[in-house]
Amino acid sequence: TKQIVLKSRPVGVPTLKNFETKTVELSAIANGEVRLVAHTVSVDPYMRGRMSDAKSYVAPYSVGEAIAGGVVARVVESKSDSLKVGDYVMGMLPWQEEMVVPAAGLQVVDGNIAPLSYYLGVLGMPGLTAYFGLLDIGKPKAGETVVVSGAAGAVGMVVGQIAKIQGCRVVGIAGDDAKVNYLLNEMHFDAVINYKTTTNLDAALAEACPTGVDVYFDNVGGEISDSVVAQINKGARIIICGQISLYNETSVPMGPRIQPTILKRSALMQGFIVSNYAERFPEGFKALASWVTAGKLKYAQTTLKGFDKLPEAFIGLFEGKNTGKLLVEM
Ligand code: NDP
Numbered sequence: 001t002k003q004i005v006l007k008s009r010p011v012g013v014p015t016l017k018n019f020e021t022k023t024v025e026l027s028a029i030a031n032g033e034v035r036l037v038a039h040t041v042s043v044d045p046y047m048r049g050r051m052s053d054a055k056s057y058v059a060p061y062s063v064g065e066a067i068a069g070g071v072v073a074r075v076v077e078s079k080s081d082s083l084k085v086g087d088y089v090m091g092m093l094p095w096q097e098e099m100v101v102p103a104a105g106l107q108v109v110d111g112n113i114a115p116l117s118y119y120l121g122v123l124g125m126p127g128l129t130a131y132f133g134l135l136d137i138g139k140p141k142a143g144e145t146v147v148v149s150g151a152a153g154a155v156g157m158v159v160g161q162i163a164k165i166q167g168c169r170v171v172g173i174a175g176d177d178a179k180v181n182y183l184l185n186e187m188h189f190d191a192v193i194n195y196k197t198t199t200n201l202d203a204a205l206a207e208a209c210p211t212g213v214d215v216y217f218d219n220v221g222g223e224i225s226d227s228v229v230a231q232i233n234k235g236a237r238i239i240i241c242g243q244i245s246l247y248n249e250t251s252v253p254m255g256p257r258i259q260p261t262i263l264k265r266s267a268l269m270q271g272f273i274v275s276n277y278a279e280r281f282p283e284g285f286k287a288l289a290s291w292v293t294a295g296k297l298k299y300a301q302t303t304l305k306g307f308d309k310l311p312e313a314f315i316g317l318f319e320g321k322n323t324g325k326l327l328v329e330m
Contacts, residue, residue: 034089039088132277145209146159149173151173237267239272299324302321304329
């Protein structure tokens with residue numbers, strides 16, 4: 001079966017040369033194991049961190065070994081009491097067309113509740129990230145202004161819509177006019193700024209947030225966040241979810257010293273990793289699924305077709321190629 005491995009660690013922006021496709025033999029299936037055929041594979045920004053050998057919250061990938069991440073797969077052979085042939089499961093699995101893995105650690109997913117791919121997006125890790133980050137740390141109140149960067153992405157579009165459900169004024173920041181229009185027209189954001197075409201982000205933000213910023217959900221970091229943080233209100237909450245603008249940097253860029261702003265405005269700034277909330281995932285899933293089924297939470301996906309597209313899809317995250325969740329369907 002085909003497998004995609006990390007051939008070399010990227011320096012700066014990842015390229016196709018950092019990946020290699022190999023053919024491997026599947027091991028025989030043992031008791032407690034299942035054989036799976038990949039159905040939909042997720043590419044996520046955090047994987048960039050695992051391609052480097054710097055210490056982080058998840059261990060780095062080894063050079064020469066398969067990349068792994070969120071995968072929805074179909075059970076085609078089972079030596080486990082918990083899974084039967086035909087079940088669809090989700091798990092942290094290798095980039096491999098077919099695989100033999102332990103059944104433990106796989107989660108059965110139900111295609112009747114929502115499309116299977118949603119378990120990698122709005123009903124999966126990105127959706128839970130939006131839910132817990134915004135509600136648990138951001139604690140948005142009706143009437144407050146919530147700004148979200150990376151607004152048209154897998155996490156960002158869920159953040160904005162949950163904030164709308166909470167009765168907030170929602171301002172998004174994204175890098176493409178089609179994304180801006182999508183968020184305004186389909187997801188009912190109150191204002192969206194294209195950070196790539198605006199000539200003055202500070203002024204655009206001030207106009208979009210006439211009463212200041214109460215909650216900032218930060219997916220990107222860098223200069224965009226410098227601009228938002230400068231406009232926070234007293235008692236603002238800043239949620240550090242991601243810093244994608246910095247993931248490919250080879251040195252740490254210097255920004256403004258924001259501590260005086262945090263101090264003077266009695267603001268809270270907190271980072272988090274979604275797995276901190278693992279015990280509460282059922283609560284988050286239930287809320288997200290109920291909004292999706294009620295039509296209150298819409299979701300967009302950008303899907304490439306074919307196993308071989310995985311490296312290209314992954315690199316696309318850093319070029320803004322996706323609206324909503326970026327996926328590769330087999
Ligand atoms: P997205 O679907 O948002 O995809 C990435 C998007 O980031 C691109 O489409 C692009 O959109 C934007 N982007 C890329 N480069 C830059 C840049 N230099 N400056 C500004 N924007 C850029 O990914 P996710 O929704 O999966 O993840 C969003 C963020 O959340 C990431 O930083 C990720 O690491 C983080 N995350 C954190 C988790 C946690 O547990 N803390 C869990 C999951 C995700 P555009 O066209 O707008 O530029």
